[in-house]
Amino acid sequence: MTTATLPAAAPSPRAIATRRRDAPDFSVRPAHRDEGPELAALSWPFVRAGALRERPLSLYLSRASDFLVAQAPDGTLEGCLALREHSAAGVLYNFCVAGHRQGTGMGARLLHAAFAAARARSMATLFTATTGSGRLFLRHGFVPTSPSLAPTAWARSLDPERNAHVLSRAL
Numbered sequence: 001m002t003t004a005t006l007p008a009a010a011p012s013p014r015a016i017a018t019r020r021r022d023a024p025d026f027s028v029r030p031a032h033r034d035e036g037p038e039l040a041a042l043s044w045p046f047v048r049a050g051a052l053r054e055r056p057l058s059l060y061l062s063r064a065s066d067f068l069v070a071q072a073p074d075g076t077l078e079g080c081l082a083l084r085e086h087s088a089a090g091v092l093y094n095f096c097v098a099g100h101r102q103g104t105g106m107g108a109r110l111l112h113a114a115f116a117a118a119r120a121r122s123m124a125t126l127f128t129a130t131t132g133s134g135r136l137f138l139r140h141g142f143v144p145t146s147p148s149l150a151p152t153a154w155a156r157s158l159d160p161e162r163n164a165h166v167l168s169r170a171l
Helices: 013-022 034-047 057-062 107-120 136-138 151-159
Strands: 026-030 067-071 077-086 089-097 125-130 165-170
Touching: 013 034, 013 067, 026 107, 034 067, 034 077, 034 089, 067 107, 077 107, 077 151, 107 125, 107 136, 136 165
Parallel strands: 089 125
Antiparallel strands: 026 067, 067 077, 077 089, 125 165
C-alpha cells in the first residue's frame, strides 16, 4: 500500500484553510460490492503518477469488501483505503484521496475508520508500505518497522524496485 499523493505545487496555508472551510461534507462507509470500477478509476491517477501499484479491475471487484470509501454528497467516490486481514494483523493498502480533496481531512477520516474496523476485527497491529514520506501515517502513530515483522505473504508481495518503507502501528 502506498500513501498516494499526486505531485503538485504546495498550496499556501491560506489555500488549505479556505479549502477546509469550503469543502463540502462527505461520508465514510464500506465500499459496495459493485463499486470496483469506481475504485479503479479513483486509483488510476495515482497509479499513473507512480504513487500506487497497478492493480487489475478484477482485484477491485473481488476485494471491494476490503475498502472504505469517502463519498461526496453527489455520490462520487473521492477517497479510498483498503484493509486486509492477515491473522492478528492488518494491512492497509491502496490509500488515495482525490487531488481536490487533499488537505481537507478526508485521509485522516478514512484512516480513523480503518482503525475502528481493525479493532472491531481484533487486529493487534496494522502495517502499510509507502513510497512517499508517510507523513499522514506518522502523524497517526505509525512507526518505521522491518518488513520481517509484517505478515509474511504481504511482505513478500512488496515490489523491491519501488523502495517502499514499511510502517506499523499497534492498536
